[in-house]
Amino acid sequence: MANVPWIIENGGDKYAEMGYNRSRGTKVLSLNSLFERPGLYEVEFGIPLREVVYEIGGGLKGGRRLKGVIVGGPLSPVIRPEELDVRLGVEELRAIGASLGHGNVIAFSDDTPIVDLLHEIVHFAAFESCGKCFPCRLGTSELDRLFEEASRRGYLTKAEAEEALRTAETMMAASLCSHGVGTGEAVAVTLKKYWDEVVR
Ligand code: SF4
Structure with missing residues (x-):
């Protein structure tokens, strides 16, 4: 405007x-x-x-x-x-x-832990998900659970990171609107870019 x-x-x-x-x-x-x-x-x-x-x-x-x-x-x-x-x-x-x-x-x-940032993102996304399609409804709550635990601990295990990636990629492929697709993209791309910091 x-x-x-x-x-x-x-x-x-x-x-x-x-x-x-x-x-x-x-x-x-x-x-x-x-x-x-x-x-x-x-x-x-x-x-x-x-x-x-x-x-x-x-x-x-x-x-x-x-x-x-x-x-x-x-x-x-x-x-x-x-x-x-x-x-x-x-x-x-x-x-x-x-x-x-x-x-x-x-x-x-550089004092911002990426695992905390990702937790904030997925927590917001889970709260805002309207629940109409299951990839986003279940995906955001699963990612919220994974990253809440990881944020407390300070890192994701390799198995958790792979699970987070699978969930994010499913959301990108199958969510009905840009909320689910965008959340999946934010998690998948950011996680790959900061893998060495986030995953142990
Ligand atoms: S992707 Fe869109 S339609 Fe599907 S649950 Fe999320 S907000 Fe609702």
């Missing part, structure tokens, strides 16, 4: 001159409170995520080190620091298993 007045004033063609690849125009991003300069920023599609994190956001408060960033909403997979050269765009983010969503940029620092 923020784009509409500008488009009416300047025309759609002018707006479409901005952007990158198939993502045209601009996007409003919301940087979370962990950034040195949190807040709302309108950026042109195609900007590297590294520039968003370190130049616009100023990095993390107090010089803390970045462990990862979630772009989109809570059901978007985590992007690792070494992936920050990705450009902001729908296809570009999909190519690294992430998503654009509604443009939240949630950074977290």
Whole structure:
């Protein structure tokens, strides 16, 4: 909606001159409170995520080190620091298993245990599941149970991690809507990216 007045004033063609690849125009991003300069920023599609994190956001408060960033909403997979050269765009983010969503940029620092982060995600997903289809209804509650235990212990066993992956992949393949699919993706992609930390 923020784009509409500008488009009416300047025309759609002018707006479409901005952007990158198939993502045209601009996007409003919301940087979370962990950034040195949190807040709302309108950026042109195609900007590297590294520039968003370190130049616009100023990095993390107090010089803390970045462990990862979630772009989109809570059901978007985590992007690792070494992936920050990705450009902001729908296809570009999909190519690294992430998503654009509604443009939240949630950074977290290197003292955040990924197992706790995953527990928060699946706990939220289980609470929000409407229960209409069983892959999501049973999958989110099973993942919530697995990660609650793992969060208390500090890690997942290999058998638990494999079970979590199977459950997440079933949710991705068979859930009726993006809630179940997104939860499955967030768990599967994030777990694979941080396997060495999460699994013992
Ligand atoms: S995937 Fe969608 S339809 Fe299925 S239980 Fe979850 S929220 Fe409901």
